[in-house]
Structure formats: C-alpha cells, structure tokens
Amino acid sequence: MAHTHTLKSHLSVLQTSASLYQTLPAFYVPQILSDSGDVESWEPVSYIQFLFHVELFARHWARVLKLDGIPQRSVIGMWLSGMTYIDVLHIYGLSRAGYIPQLFSIRLPNPDVVCELLIKAKARALLVDPSFESILKGCPVPTHRAAMTIYDIDSHEAPLPSLPTLRESDIVFVFHTSGSTSGTPKLVPCSLSWLDSAVTKSYQIAKPSGQTERNQDVTVWMGSMCHIAQTFMFLGSLQHGACTVQPSKQAFSSHELSLMIRDCGLNRINQFATFLTHHLRNSRQNPRLLALLQSLDDVLYSGLALPQEEEKWAHGNGIKLRNLFGSTECGAMLLSTRGSEDTATLLQPLKGMSYAFFPIASQSAAESPQTEQHCNTTLLELVILKESPDCPDGSLRAADGHFHTGDLFQEVRPGYYLSKGRDDDWIKSENSLRCDTKAIEDNVRATCGDLVTECVVVGNGRPSPALFIETNSEMPQPKLKREVLRRTRQFHSRRYLHERITSVDLIVIVEKGSLPRTATKGNVRRRATEEAFRTLLDKIYGTEWTGAS
Known part of the structure; x- marks a missing residue:
C-alpha cells in the first residue's frame, strides 16, 4: 500500500510543473469579440503565473471562508461553468486553501437539486456563478459570488494557508454522476489515493507522442472542469508541461479549430466523439482542414464510439485516432493504441490498475450487429476490482466490494476489447453524459397511462432524449404531445439539461405496434428504434438543435 507522502495530487503536480516549466504557457485564454462572440486572439498564461493566480485565489477563499467560521477540510460547493481559466483558478484555489470542492455543472440548473446535494455532502458553503444567483433561493448554506476576473480578487496581502496533512482515504473532491438516479445525481467522493491513481493514468494518456520535434x-479543453473528463485530462497535460487552449465553447467550430492550430500551435485534441465527428465530416469537403487534422500528433476521442464510416475514413486518411474509455466514477480505464486500423478500434486496460471482465448472466443485451472481426461473442462486463487503485468510493461499490461498471465488451483477441454498449437502460448524450431512459419511460407510464400504450426513449449521441409513443387515444397528436409534456414537466425539471424532454418536437407519435420488438418477450428494442427512425431523428435534432449530428 502506498504511503501518504508518496501520493500525488493536482496541487503537488501543479507545484512541480510550475518549477519545471516556469515560463512555458500553461493556458491560452481567448479574447472574445463582444459583438460576435468569436475569438479575436488567445493570450498566454505561463506556468508560474498560473501558480501565482491559484495561490491568489487560495488566499481569497481562505480569508472569506474563515470569516464565515468554516474550517479547512470542509466541503464547499462550486456551481460554475467549468469552461474558463477563471473557473480553474476557483477550483484549484479552493483546494489550495485546504477545502474540498463539490463541483456542480451548469448542466444541472435546478437549484433544488443542487441544495439537496449540498446537504448530502454536508457542504458548508456554496460558490456560485453570478448567472445562477437570481434562481438560488433558500440555499441551506452561505453563498458567495464567484469572481469573474482576476481583478475581482483583492487578497494579495492575505496569508497563504498551510495545507492540512492528508491520509490516503481522505476525500479531496466530490463530483456527481453525469446522470440522475431516482431524480438526483449520486455523490462521487474522490479520495487522495484515488486522485493519485488519476495522476498515474493521465500521465500515460497525455505522454507526448515523440513524433515531432516540439518544445511543448x-x-x-475537452469539457467542463466540473466533470471528471476535463479534470482528468488536465492532470495529464500539467504533468507533461503541456499548454491547454480554452475554446469559445465546448462544441467549437472547425474554423476555430483551424485558428487554434495556426495561432496557438495546437498539436493534439481530445474531444467527445460527437463533436469530433463534425470536424471529420467537414474535412471531407475541405482539403485544408483535412491537412490540419492529419498534421496533429494525437486525435483522442471519448464518451461514445465514432460512427463506423467516420472512423474508417479517418484511419484511411492518416488521422492519428485514439479511443479513450472512461467514467465519472473511475476516470479513464481503457485506451486504444496507435497503429493499424484494426488495433486502433480495440481497447486495452491502462497499466497499473486491476480490472476484470466477467461474463454477464444474460447474453441478450447486445442488440448491435456482430462486427466483421472474428471474435469471441461472449459479452463481458468491465469490473473494477476492489484492490485497484482507481476503484471508487465504497458507497458506489457492489456487495462484493468491486465496482461494476455496467459497460459491456467482447474480447476480440487476448487483452484487446471491443465496446458493446451497456447492460442497462442508460444512454449517453452528445457530450457523453449519461441518461436513464427507463426512468423517463416509467414516469410517462405512471403519469400518462390513459394516453400511452407503449413508449421508448432514444437519443444516443444526441443533445437530449426523444420519446416515441404508441397510443389508443383519439386525441389529436399536437394536443396529445402537449398533454404528455405537461404531465411529465415536474419530473424533468429536476434532471440535467441533457436528460430532459422539454419540447413537443422531441415527442413522436407512431402507430400502435409499429415500434420494433423482441421476438420472445415483445419488449420494444431501443437501439432498433433508434436505427429505424434515424432519418426522422436527424431531422428533429437538425432543426431543433444547432450543430446536432
């Protein structure tokens, strides 16, 4: 077992890297044109400046929270976008002040749910983005407005607090599952030893490829620092002295990607598959964009599988793709290797961890067609063994002490795995956050049983779910849709943005018996429904959502 003094954290990594890479840029921060919202240019922030700013924010929050009588090692909620340099300073600064950040994404806009989660985590205060202040009423803890610029912080003279000594089991972060269970996300407490494993794993993933003679x-940015993906990837970037470019938004355009390559020297990207797909499709009609993608040392995607056609085209055109598989509870777990097209789609466990692949009881979960590869068709569930350094908090483990991910794989060759979806009713949204489709369906049946004879929720890789309904009702379709929306509104108000059905455009009425069903039990087949109505779904999301796939 590791000794406490050997365990690494985000703070120790920052301290080391600020010493090793003092003058190199740690960030490129965008200067946004106020009229258009486009990026005019990017300004560098060096590693030593970054450390100075983190300590400045640490002085600020130590002083503010001390005035509230809140001791170090208390949980402090943070409701932020997580997409800006200033957000990183708040998160790292609060940690450096000796507190435990509980991170809320702006994709969870319901203040009631936020307040409930604060109570569950025994939080003592909440730092809130100004955009949420107006809806935050009746908060159970003191609230403080998060500064929007460095110039809002005036704590240069305040003392920098000493960091408390931590044991490996001490909690250093509280995240939340990316989907709701029973109307609310679950707490995901992360201990010091778990964070140390994230440092180890992210080092492997972010290691420079060595393919070009580069200084750095x-x-x-992959996503919000309030979620595990960007927190994890940033740990890797920090360790190797890499620079992180802040884009104007998560789903940045291919034009902005070109600017980041030209103006910031971007040489590797990590994106969720849905967003990367847009660049790949655009590059088919844009030889200059294709050349830029080919020039990148690493094109890492995560969250969902790339469409098979896009993946094959990218490999055939010399784009250096890698696939990273992970979750909120564990961080990254499996990674594909660069090389030939067949191995680039296959995943291997990261080094230094203890995983197992257990055959599932029922082999009927895989609705997807078999791959062309000759592989063992037995479905295996990825299980994080209790002795693995990245096994999540005990509150998230099964009765056997292990963490059962629910993610299914086939072993194509010894030690190489192909993702086959999940052994449950969860789907992943456009930005790879999870959504419990069965919970939505159960709510529809409970509230609309007189109107709905059968229903199914789809939307894998989409911005939000869509509801398909079979009905016996004589009610006109537009009225029926509005009534279903009205009856389910309260249920959806408590969920993340990516889990909600809030528009009649996302409700589809079909003829009774027309939804695809299994031959044996007659259950509606979710993936088959998604495939059968793909053209309709493309049209729905194409008109409803800007930039949807």
Missing part, C-alpha cells in the same frame, strides 16, 4: 504539446 498544446491541447484543448
């Missing part, structure tokens, strides 16, 4: 890798 330059990568880009």
Whole structure:
C-alpha cells in the first residue's frame, strides 16, 4: 500500500510543473469579440503565473471562508461553468486553501437539486456563478459570488494557508454522476489515493507522442472542469508541461479549430466523439482542414464510439485516432493504441490498475450487429476490482466490494476489447453524459397511462432524449404531445439539461405496434428504434438543435 507522502495530487503536480516549466504557457485564454462572440486572439498564461493566480485565489477563499467560521477540510460547493481559466483558478484555489470542492455543472440548473446535494455532502458553503444567483433561493448554506476576473480578487496581502496533512482515504473532491438516479445525481467522493491513481493514468494518456520535434504539446479543453473528463485530462497535460487552449465553447467550430492550430500551435485534441465527428465530416469537403487534422500528433476521442464510416475514413486518411474509455466514477480505464486500423478500434486496460471482465448472466443485451472481426461473442462486463487503485468510493461499490461498471465488451483477441454498449437502460448524450431512459419511460407510464400504450426513449449521441409513443387515444397528436409534456414537466425539471424532454418536437407519435420488438418477450428494442427512425431523428435534432449530428 502506498504511503501518504508518496501520493500525488493536482496541487503537488501543479507545484512541480510550475518549477519545471516556469515560463512555458500553461493556458491560452481567448479574447472574445463582444459583438460576435468569436475569438479575436488567445493570450498566454505561463506556468508560474498560473501558480501565482491559484495561490491568489487560495488566499481569497481562505480569508472569506474563515470569516464565515468554516474550517479547512470542509466541503464547499462550486456551481460554475467549468469552461474558463477563471473557473480553474476557483477550483484549484479552493483546494489550495485546504477545502474540498463539490463541483456542480451548469448542466444541472435546478437549484433544488443542487441544495439537496449540498446537504448530502454536508457542504458548508456554496460558490456560485453570478448567472445562477437570481434562481438560488433558500440555499441551506452561505453563498458567495464567484469572481469573474482576476481583478475581482483583492487578497494579495492575505496569508497563504498551510495545507492540512492528508491520509490516503481522505476525500479531496466530490463530483456527481453525469446522470440522475431516482431524480438526483449520486455523490462521487474522490479520495487522495484515488486522485493519485488519476495522476498515474493521465500521465500515460497525455505522454507526448515523440513524433515531432516540439518544445511543448498544446491541447484543448475537452469539457467542463466540473466533470471528471476535463479534470482528468488536465492532470495529464500539467504533468507533461503541456499548454491547454480554452475554446469559445465546448462544441467549437472547425474554423476555430483551424485558428487554434495556426495561432496557438495546437498539436493534439481530445474531444467527445460527437463533436469530433463534425470536424471529420467537414474535412471531407475541405482539403485544408483535412491537412490540419492529419498534421496533429494525437486525435483522442471519448464518451461514445465514432460512427463506423467516420472512423474508417479517418484511419484511411492518416488521422492519428485514439479511443479513450472512461467514467465519472473511475476516470479513464481503457485506451486504444496507435497503429493499424484494426488495433486502433480495440481497447486495452491502462497499466497499473486491476480490472476484470466477467461474463454477464444474460447474453441478450447486445442488440448491435456482430462486427466483421472474428471474435469471441461472449459479452463481458468491465469490473473494477476492489484492490485497484482507481476503484471508487465504497458507497458506489457492489456487495462484493468491486465496482461494476455496467459497460459491456467482447474480447476480440487476448487483452484487446471491443465496446458493446451497456447492460442497462442508460444512454449517453452528445457530450457523453449519461441518461436513464427507463426512468423517463416509467414516469410517462405512471403519469400518462390513459394516453400511452407503449413508449421508448432514444437519443444516443444526441443533445437530449426523444420519446416515441404508441397510443389508443383519439386525441389529436399536437394536443396529445402537449398533454404528455405537461404531465411529465415536474419530473424533468429536476434532471440535467441533457436528460430532459422539454419540447413537443422531441415527442413522436407512431402507430400502435409499429415500434420494433423482441421476438420472445415483445419488449420494444431501443437501439432498433433508434436505427429505424434515424432519418426522422436527424431531422428533429437538425432543426431543433444547432450543430446536432
């Protein structure tokens, strides 16, 4: 077992890297044109400046929270976008002040749910983005407005607090599952030893490829620092002295990607598959964009599988793809290797961890067609063994002490795995956050049983779910849709943005018996429904959502 003094954290990594890479840029921060919202240019922030700013924010929050009588090692909620340099300073600064950040994404906009989760985590205060202040009423803890610029912080003279000594089991972060269970996300407490494993794993993933003579890798924001993906990837970038470019938004355009490559020296990107797909499709009609994608040392995607056609085209055109598989509870777990097209789609466990692949009881969960590869068709569930350094908190483990991910794989060759979806009713949204479809369906049946004879929720890789309904009702379709929306409104108000059905455009009425069903039990087949109505779904999301796939 590791000794406490050997365990690494985000703070120790920052301290080391600020010493090793003092003058190299840690960030490129965008200067946004106020009229258009486009990026005019990017300004560098060096590693030593970053450390100075983190300590400035640490002085600020130590002083503010001390005035509230809140001791170090208390949980402090943070409701932020997580997409800006200032957000990183708040998160790292609060940690450096000796507190435990509980991170809420702006994709969870319901203040009631936030307040409930604060109570569950025994939080003592909440730092809130100004955009949420107006809806935050009746908060059970003191609230403080998060500064929007460095110039809002005036704590240069305040003392920098000493960090408390931590044991490996001490909690250092509280995240939340990316989908709701029973109307609310679950707490995901992360201990010091778990964070140390994240440092180890992210080091492997962010290691420079060595394919070009570069002074420094330059990568880009993957998502919100309030979620595990970007927190994890940033740990890797920090360890290798890489620079992180802040884009104007998560789903940045291919034009902005070109600017980041030209103006910031971007040489590797990590994106969720849905967003990367847009660049790949655009590059088919844009030889200059294709050449830029080909020039990148690493194109890492995660969250969902790339469409098979896009993946094959990218490999055939020399784009250096890698696939990373992970979750909120564990961080990254499996990674594909660069090389030939067949191995680039296959995943291997990261080094230093203890995983198992257990055959599932029922082999009927895989609705997807078999691959062309000759592989063992037995479905295996990825299980994080209790002795693995990245096994999540005990509150999230099964009765056997292990963490059962619910993610299914086939072993194509010894030690190489192909993802086959999940052994449950969860789907992943456009930005790879999870959504419990069965919970939505159960709510529809409970509230609309007189109107709905059968229903199914789909939307894998889409911005939000869509509801398909079979009905016996004589009610006109537009009225029926509005009534279903009205009856289910309260249920959806408590969920993340990516889990909600809030528009009649996302409700589809079909003829009774027309939804695809299993031959044996007659259950509606979710994936088959998604495939059968793909053209309709493309049209729905194409008109409803900007930039949807």
